[in-house]
Amino acid sequence: xxxxxxxxxxxxxxxxxxxxxxxxxxxxxxxxxxxxxxxxxxxxxxxxxxxxxxxxxxxxxxxxxxxxxxxxxxxxxxxxxxxxxxxxxxxxxxxxxxxxxxxxxxxxxxxxxxxxxxxxxxxxxxxxxxxxxxxxxxxxxxxxxxxxxxxxxxxxxxxxxxxxxxxxxxxxxxxxxxxxxxxxxxxxxxxxxxxxxxxxxxxxxxxxxxxxxxxxxxxxxxxxxxxxxxxxxxxxxxxxxxxxxxxxxxxxxxxxxxxxxxxxxxxxxxxxxxxxxxxxxxxxxxxxxxxxxxxxxxxxxxxxxxxxxxxxxxxxxxxxxxxxxxxxxxxxxxxxxxxxxxxxxxxxxxxxxxxxxxxxxxxxxxxxxxxxxxxxxxxxxxxxxxxxxxxxxxxxxxxxxxxxxxxxxxxxxxxxxxxxxxxxxxxxxxxxxxxxxxxxxxxxxxxxxxxxxxxx
Amino acid sequence: xxxxxxxxxxxxxxxxxxxxxxxxxxxxxxxxxxxxxxxxxxxxxxxxxxxxxxxxxxxxxxxxxxxxxxxxxxxxxxxxxxxxxxxxxxxxxxxxxxxxxxxxxxxxxxxxxxxxxxxxxxxxxxxxxxxxxxxxxxxxxxxxxxxxxxxxxxxxxxxxxxxxxxxxxxxxxxxxxxxxxxxxxxxxxxxxxxxxxxxxxxxxxxxxxxxxxxxxxxxxxxxxxxxxxxxxxxxxxxxxxxxxxxxxxxxxxxxxxxxxxxxxxxxxxxxxxxxxxxxxxxxxxxxxxxxxxxxxxxxxxxxxxxxxxxxxxxxxxxxxxxxxxxxxxxxxxxxxxxxxxxxxxxxxxxxxxxxxxxxxxxxxxxxxxxxxxxxxxxxxxxxxxxxxxxxxxxxxxxxxxxxxxxxxxxxxxxxxxxxxxxxxxxxxxxxxxxxxxxxxxxxxxxxxxxxxxxxx
Numbered sequence: 071x072x073x074x075x076x077x078x079x080x081x082x083x084x085x086x087x088x089x090x091x092x093x094x095x096x097x098x099x100x101x102x103x104x105x106x107x108x109x110x111x112x113x114x115x116x117x118x119x120x121x122x123x124x125x126x127x128x129x130x131x132x133x134x135x136x137x138x139x140x141x142x143x144x145x146x147x148x149x150x151x152x153x154x155x156x157x158x159x160x161x162x163x164x165x166x167x168x169x170x171x172x173x174x175x176x177x178x179x180x181x182x183x184x185x186x187x188x189x190x191x192x193x194x195x196x197x198x199x200x201x202x203x204x205x206x207x208x209x210x211x212x213x214x215x216x217x218x219x220x221x222x223x224x225x226x227x228x229x230x231x232x233x234x235x236x237x238x239x240x241x242x243x244x245x246x247x248x249x250x251x252x253x254x255x256x257x258x259x260x261x262x263x264x265x266x267x268x269x270x271x272x273x274x275x276x277x278x279x280x281x282x283x284x285x286x287x288x289x290x291x292x293x294x295x296x297x298x299x300x301x302x303x304x305x306x307x308x309x310x311x312x313x314x315x316x317x318x319x320x321x322x323x324x325x326x327x328x329x330x331x332x333x334x335x336x337x338x339x340x341x342x343x344x345x346x347x348x349x350x351x352x353x354x355x356x357x358x359x360x361x362x363x364x365x366x367x368x369x370x371x372x373x374x375x376x377x378x379x380x381x382x383x384x385x386x387x388x389x390x391x392x393x394x395x396x397x398x399x400x401x402x403x404x405x406x407x408x409x410x411x412x413x414x415x416x417x418x419x420x421x422x423x424x425x426x427x428x429x430x431x432x433x434x435x436x437x438x439x440x441x442x443x444x445x446x447x448x449x450x451x452x453x454x455x456x457x458x459x460x461x462x463x464x465x466x467x468x469x470x471x472x473x474x475x476x477x478x479x480x481x482x483x484x485x486x487x488x489x490x491x492x493x494x495x496x497x498x499x500x501x502x503x504x505x506x507x508x509x510x511x512x513x514x515x516x517x518x519x520x521x522x523x524x525x526x
Numbered sequence: 527x528x529x530x531x532x533x534x535x536x537x538x539x540x541x542x543x544x545x546x547x548x549x550x551x552x553x554x555x556x557x558x559x560x561x562x563x564x565x566x567x568x569x570x571x572x573x574x575x576x577x578x579x580x581x582x583x584x585x586x587x588x589x590x591x592x593x594x595x596x597x598x599x600x601x602x603x604x605x606x607x608x609x610x611x612x613x614x615x616x617x618x619x620x621x622x623x624x625x626x627x628x629x630x631x632x633x634x635x636x637x638x639x640x641x642x643x644x645x646x647x648x649x650x651x652x653x654x655x656x657x658x659x660x661x662x663x664x665x666x667x668x669x670x671x672x673x674x675x676x677x678x679x680x681x682x683x684x685x686x687x688x689x690x691x692x693x694x695x696x697x698x699x700x701x702x703x704x705x706x707x708x709x710x711x712x713x714x715x716x717x718x719x720x721x722x723x724x725x726x727x728x729x730x731x732x733x734x735x736x737x738x739x740x741x742x743x744x745x746x747x748x749x750x751x752x753x754x755x756x757x758x759x760x761x762x763x764x765x766x767x768x769x770x771x772x773x774x775x776x777x778x779x780x781x782x783x784x785x786x787x788x789x790x791x792x793x794x795x796x797x798x799x800x801x802x803x804x805x806x807x808x809x810x811x812x813x814x815x816x817x818x819x820x821x822x823x824x825x826x827x828x829x830x831x832x833x834x835x836x837x838x839x840x841x842x843x844x845x846x847x848x849x850x851x852x853x854x855x856x857x858x859x860x861x862x863x864x865x866x867x868x869x870x871x872x873x874x875x876x877x878x879x880x881x882x883x884x885x886x887x888x889x890x891x892x893x894x895x896x897x898x899x900x901x902x903x904x905x906x907x908x909x910x911x912x913x914x915x916x917x918x919x920x921x922x923x924x925x926x927x928x929x930x931x932x933x934x935x936x937x938x939x940x941x942x943x944x945x946x947x948x949x950x951x952x953x954x955x956x957x958x959x960x961x962x963x964x965x966x967x968x969x970x971x972x973x974x975x976x977x978x979x980x981x982x
Binding site: 109110112237240241246264265268269284286302303304305307324325327328329331332335336338339340342343344345349350351355356358359362363365366367369370373374376377378380381384385387388391392393394395396397398399401402403405406407409410412413414415416417418421428431432435438439442443446447450451454502503506510514 | 565566568693696697702720721724725740742758759760761763780781783784785787788791792794795796798799800801805806807811812814815818819821822823825826829830832833834836837840841843844847848849850851852853854855857858859861862863865866868869870871872873874877884887888891894895898899902903906907910958959962966970
């Protein structure tokens with residue numbers, strides 16, 4: 071784990087060569103040398119992210135290739151790309167060669183094609199073929215997260231042979247959690263943990279040991295959310311990935327799954343309000359502007375639709391300006407009710423397998439909640455509006471409109487994610503914007519409509 | 527893994543005894559008998575959740591205690607409680623005794639005190655003491671998720687002795703991923719994976735093998751979100767939990783962490799809109815009503831504050847009802863901008879260690895985004911409002927108010943989670959409700975205020 075000494079840094083390291091040796095050597099390089107053994111790659115990546123690009127390149131140069139590979143895998147995507155593009159290509163390729171194939175493919179996928187090809191050409195033939203292969207898969211599919219470095223156990227091996235085989239592979243494989251039992255065509259027959267093997271009767275064939283096992287796996291083109299929820303459901307350390315004929319292609323491991331779960335959750339929350347699913351506080355702000363503007367335009371357009379409802383009743387508002395005071399309260403309250411239903415539903419779709427019937431029962435549940443909370447709130451609103459306008463009819467209009475709009479909000483909030491999903495879209499995306507359009511439009515229409523009919 | 531035959535079911539099983547044998551035996555029981563070996567506990571729990579309480583109790587009776595324990599651990603909390611309370615206490619205690627201590631403590635924690643004490647008394651002394659101990663910890667802390675069943679390696683053991691020790695323990699320990707190296711007082715000195723041990727030079731003492739290792743652990747009273755983000759950051763399979771003196775107390779494993787991550791994410795999304803953080807589609811709807819109503823009341827109160835702003839300008843609205851048409855658009859648009867900032871910030875606080883300076887830089891970033899998107903949208907709104915009212919001043923009021931309110935929304939959305947956190951509260955909770963109050967109130971005030979000053 072020890073990093074190279076600064077004095078030994080590669081002659082190719084232009085960034086480092088510009089620094090007079092031993093005097094203004096970037097602090098990170100000295101630190102790396104001093105106590106490299108004590109730093110976890112995730113912490114190293116953190117430190118790197120606080121440095122200038124030049125120092126980042128220098129620091130990676132000075133680490134052992136293995137350490138650099140681990141740190142690179144932990145770096146934020148944008149940072150990793152910058153570093154690789156500004157690093158001597160030979161060194162970059164050596165680092166890539168040390169990375170787990172799935173991590174290497176992720177980083178390469180972010181590079182522009184030219185840089186990617188330069189690096190791939192510098193790898194061994196076998197290495198570069200494996201990576202090119204991984205790069206062909208959809209990065210959001212199970213295959214996009216797949217690690218191809220796994221332990222296969224041919225079904226005719228005995229349990230003892232299998233243990234010996236795993237011990238022999240242990241040096242090379244990073245995470246030898248499971249042995250995958252396959253037939254001669256690499257069709258996955260079952261999975262055995264090291265513990266299963268140690269507890270099995272010594273002479274048993276691994277094929278027998280897994281006989282009758284219901285093989286749990288995901289298909290390579292399953293989307294990553296599916297892979298994540300399957301692994302998390304079964305508490306596996308690694309989920310095997312297979313093709314349509316059941317041949318094993320690789321595994322997705324729990325550490326990638328934890329990242330996927332977090333990213334998907336961000337995607338839901340950000341997507342719901344029309345921000346980019348991958349945005350975070352490190353996204354350059356002009357990029358955020360570009361990504362958020364379209365949805366803000368949609369939102370403006372939608373709110374113009376709701377506003378046109380108010381326009382229909384302009385005469386009513388002109389006769390009684392107090393209506394303009396109460397009107398936004400109806401819309402706001404129904405919007406909040408709808409968002410509660412929306413949030414419950416989006417979370418449910420994210421974490422659960424959710425059949426058609428259960429989904430609509432959940433909408434029915436929201437409708438009930440909408441009616442009861444609506445009745446309660448409308449009583450409060452009726453009393454308040456009556457008090458405020460000294461007009462019991464306006465109070466009634468307020469209460470009635472609030473009840474109706476809260477019910478509409480509850481049902482809309484419950485249904486929008488299901489409708490989006492049925493249309494093959496992300497159930498969260500921009501759902502809050504659509505919801506608000508409905509609750510605003512309906513709220514204004516019912517409130518001003520009732521007022522027009524009843525008050526004058 | 528084979529379940530008991532229906533005919534062998536415990537004589538205590540009242541639910542099952544009522545069923546005439548072999549004729550209307552609940553389907554799940556027959557199924558369990560037929561192919562118990564093929565069913566993963568998570569799937570078994572799913573099937574159980576679709577049955578009546580009586581059949582659930584019966585099915586658990588008929589499984590082997592080990593299978594029942596695993597299935598029970600996977601059941602939804604409410605269901606598990608119902609089942610345990612309606613089951614023969616002796617059988618229930620036998621099942622609890624087979625569960626991993628952390629899972630057992632979770633289930634017991636949900637029971638009422640009387641049932642809990644009955645079950646604890648039926649366990650062995652050692653078992654019940656361990657569980658009572660776990661039950662004392664805050665269920666939302668690291669200790670609340672802790673598994674106390676771990677492999678300790680005394681520092682004077684050699685690597686070979688350690689391997690032999692682990693092999694010996696393998697039968698009993700469910701997940702022997704790591705050996706924890708401790709001194710004579712059980713202070714944690716370092717962690718070795720089975721792979722580390724196998725790759726180490728045979729004669730080495732485990733104490734030497736971990737010398738200089740920066741021990742990464744969480745304290746028992748750390749909140750669960752902290753434990754989750756630490757494990758996920760370092761990609762550990764298990765995170766050691768220590769007391770204030772560094773004595774090892776247990777480990778939190780990756781499978782619990784995946785559940786925590788999901789639950790915390792739900793809590794953020796649901797909390798943001800004022801729903802109960804633990805609500806899901808299976809929550810009984812009257813309970814949801816009870817939990818949502820207080821926040822709907824807060825929301826109504828808050829929207830009354832915004833509405834009072836409109837009331838201040840009632841005269842202006844009465845003179846020009848078109849203002850009532852445009853006014854909600856300003857508030858809506860600023861609300862959406864604010865929610866985008868809110869979502870980005872809440873996600874960031876959930877997944878990242880986030881220092882003071884970086885936090886306020888992130889708010890600054892949102893302010894910039896707010897200004898630029900605000901400028902753009904206000905040009906569109908200016909043109910639209912001018913066109914609609916044929917009054918360039920109203921157009922200007924619309925554009926100016928929108929720009930100001932979008933900036934306010936962006937800054938408020940970025941700051942609210944930070945302020946809530948600084949107040950020691952959950953950064954997500956009800957944040958959307960507070961945000962809307964600000965954007966509505968400010969939007970109405972600026973728009974109607976400018977109109978009052980400039981239009982007439």
